[in-house]
Every structure is written in structure tokens, then in C-alpha cells.
Amino acid sequence: MIETILIGFIAFLHLYFMWFEMFAWTTKGRKIFKNFPPELFEPSKPLAANQGLYNGFLAAGLIWTFFISNPLWKTNVSLFFLSCVAIAGIYGALTADKKIFFVQGLPAIVAILIVILK
Numbered sequence: 190m191i192e193t194i195l196i197g198f199i200a201f202l203h204l205y206f207m208w209f210e211m212f213a214w215t216t217k218g219r220k221i222f223k224n225f226p227p228e229l230f231e232p233s234k235p236l237a238a239n240q241g242l243y244n245g246f247l248a249a250g251l252i253w254t255f256f257i258s259n260p261l262w263k264t265n266v267s268l269f270f271l272s273c274v275a276i277a278g279i280y281g282a283l284t285a286d287k288k289i290f291f292v293q294g295l296p297a298i299v300a301i302l303i304v305i306l307k
Contacts, residue, residue, distance in 0.1 A: 192307060195300040196251050196267060199274060202293070203248035210241030247274055267304050271297045
């Protein structure tokens, strides 16, 4: 049960990231990424939208797990998409902002551990 809640939470986060990066990059982005040069928001809009699309794919994969009835298949698909999220969070922390690990990587790692230990 707790793994379902965590996977749902992580999927919701990635849907939010998708929306934010695809549709609110030049408005909300300025408020969130204060260290990013303001003049680069508009030119980087296509890059952010592409990133948002990938976050949407991660959310879709996690949401897919809610519809898988075979327990082994569900576990494997969950672990795959949670691992993708964890790797993205670690990479983002190393290359962009350390906060990304705590927002994206750590919840995925916790969910992976719970899925494995259940």
C-alpha cells in the first residue's frame, strides 16, 4: 500500500514537472530558478519543453503500474521507472542543483527500497 502511495506521489510530481517545463517555463520558471539568467528563459523554452515531455513519460510509466495485475510484472515495471527517476534526480543534483536530489532522487530511492522490501 505504501509503495502505491509513493509511486502515485512521484508520478504526480512528474506530471507537475511536465506541466511546468512545457507550459509555464517562462512564467513560473523565473520564480523557481532565480539563479538562471532571466534573458535565457525565452530562448531555452524549447529545451525545457523537451525536458517536460520526458518527465511526462516517467509519470506515464509510473501510472501504468497501477493497471498491471501480475505482481512480478508490476514490481519490475515499478523498479524500472523508479530507477529512471532516481538516476535523473542524481544526475540533476550533480549537474544542475543539489535540491533536485531531494525533490526527485530521494523519493524514488525510498520507493525503490519499499518495493524491494515488500
